[in-house]
Amino acid sequence: MQSCFWRRILVSIAVFFLAGSIxxxxxxxxxxxxxxxxxxxxxxPVVDLAKTLPKLQEEKLVTDLEQFETETGWKLRVLTQYDRxxxxxxxxxxxxxxxxxxxxxxxxxGNILSFxxxxxxxxxxxxxxxxxxxxxxxxxxxxxxxxxxQSILQALESVKGCLLKGxxxxxxxxxxxxxxxxxxxxxxxxxxxGFAAQPHREGQVFAWQWALIxxxxxGILFIAFGIGPVxxxxxxxxxxxxxxxxxxxxVLVAYLSPIFSxxxxxxxx
Numbered sequence: 001m002q003s004c005f006w007r008r009i010l011v012s013i014a015v016f017f018l019a020g021s022i023x024x025x026x027x028x029x030x031x032x033x034x035x036x037x038x039x040x041x042x043x044x045p046v047v048d049l050a051k052t053l054p055k056l057q058e059e060k061l062v063t064d065l066e067q068f069e070t071e072t073g074w075k076l077r078v079l080t081q082y083d084r085x086x087x088x089x090x091x092x093x094x095x096x097x098x099x100x101x102x103x104x105x106x107x108x109x110g111n112i113l114s115f116x117x118x119x120x121x122x123x124x125x126x127x128x129x130x131x132x133x134x135x136x137x138x139x140x141x142x143x144x145x146x147x148x149x150q151s152i153l154q155a156l157e158s159v160k161g162c163l164l165k166g167x168x169x170x171x172x173x174x175x176x177x178x179x180x181x182x183x184x185x186x187x188x189x190x191x192x193x194g195f196a197a198q199p200h201r202e203g204q205v206f207a208w209q210w211a212l213i214x215x216x217x218x219g220i221l222f223i224a225f226g227i228g229p230v231x232x233x234x235x236x237x238x239x240x241x242x243x244x245x246x247x248x249x250x251v252l253v254a255y256l257s258p259i260f261s262x263x264x265x266x267x268x269x
Contacts, residue, residue, distance in 0.1 A: 035084065035085065035086045035087055035089060036086060036089035036092075036093065038084060038085070038086040038089075039086050039089060039090070039093050043093075044062055045062055045065040045066060045069070045075075045076065045077050045078065045094070046058055046061055046062050046065065046077075046078045047078070047079050047080070047086070047090070048078075048080045049079070049080055049081045049082065049084070049085075049086075050080040050081055050082040050105065050106075050107065051080075052080040052105060052107075052148045052149055052152065053080070053149050053152070054149070057149060057153075061078070061153070061156075065077075065078075065156075068160055072163060072164070073099060074099055074100075074101065074121075074163050075094070075095075075096070075097070075099055075100040075101065076100075076101050076103070076156060076159065076160070077090070077094050077096070077100065077101070077102045077103070078102075078103050078105070078152060078156070079102065079103070079104045079105070080104075080105040080106070080148075080152070081104065081105070081106050082106065082107065082108065085106075090102065096116070096118070097118055098118040098119045098120040098121075099118050099120050099121065100116075100117075100118045100121075101115065101116075101117055101118065101121055101159060102115065102116040102117075103115055103152060103155060103156065104116070105148060105151070105152050107143075107148060110140065111134055111135070111138040111139055111140070112138050112143055112148060112151060113133075113134045113137060113138030113151060113152075113155060114134065114138075115130050115133070115134065117130060123167070124162065124163060124166065124167030124168075125159070125162055125163075125167060125168060126169060128169070128170075129162070129168055129169065129170065129171060132170060132171045133155055133158060133159070133171050134155075136171055136175065137151045137154050137155040137158075138151055138155070158171050158172060158173070169232070170229075170232050170233055171233070172233060172234070173233055173234065174229070174230060174233045174234045174236075174239060178229065178233075179230070179239050181225075182225060182226050182227075182229050182230055182239070182243055183226070183239075183242060183243055183246050185221045185222070185225040185226040186221070186222050186225075186226030186227070186243040186244070186246045186247040186250070187246040187247065187249070187250040188221050188250065189217075189218040189219070189220075189221030189222030189225075189226060189247055189250065190218070190222065190246065190247035190248060190249065190250020190251040190252075190253075190254070191250040191251070191253065191254040192214060192217055192218040192221065192254070193211055193214065193215075193218040193222075193247075193250070193251050193254070194250060194251040194252065194253065194254025194255040194256075194257075195254045195255075195257075196210045196211045196213070196214040196218070197210065197211040197251070197255055198210075198254075198255060198257075198258060222243075222247050226243050226246075226247065227240065227243060227244075230243060
């Protein structure tokens with residue numbers, strides 16, 4: 001029964017990542033047509049057809065991307081579009097190659113961000129990184145709260161930071177929503193561990209055998225989903241301490257639950 005449950009979970013995760021990788025790595029709106037007349041006559045690393053970026057913000061971004069390319073050799077390009085797109089013309093216009101990263105922002109979809117990435121980039125930033133990057137900064141909730149311009153700018157800052165330090169497997173930073181999920185996972189893992197460790201015979205204090213049998217379940221919830229996302233995304237100790245405390249509280253509450261549910265004894269006169 002347990003093996004069937006985990007098999008379904010693994011299959012669901014695999015399908016999610018497969019669908020996400022196809023969605024992120026392919027940008028049909030950006031390359032479906034070839035309209036070079038939409039591109040400016042002079043070279044610029046930012047083509048803001050959708051007028052997403054304020055003028056001063058766009059000028060600063062252009063300067064930053066040009067300086068970043070001069071210092072590192074990585075080409076970061078930004079295209080915003082809405083009803084029309086230059087399509088494949090951007091490949092020749094920007095000279096996109098193995099060291100190029102193209103961010104396309106298009107508000108017509110459910111997620112405004114998509115990426116076209118050169119082969120050399122994958123050696124430092126794997127496909128799962130781009131899926132998480134799109135999910136974190138391109139979702140409608142982030143855009144609604146922060147704005148489309150911040151979606152673009154913060155995604156680029158994550159990419160630049162990871163390239164400068166030699167690569168990332170995950171997107172740096174731990175958003176509050178993601179941390180809450182890790183905390184919930186830690187608490188649930190603790191509850192399962194506590195229930196499994198309840199004494200099953202007289203004189204037994206801690207059923208470590210049962211806790212060990214259920215360790216794949218509570219261990220995955222606590223370590224893989226509770227601790228792992230925290231330590232790989234941030235060096236701050238507070239979220240880690242809170243998750244460990246949540247796990248221990250879950251263990252304690254579940255372990256002591258029979259005492260709380262036991263009816264109080266009363267003496268009859």
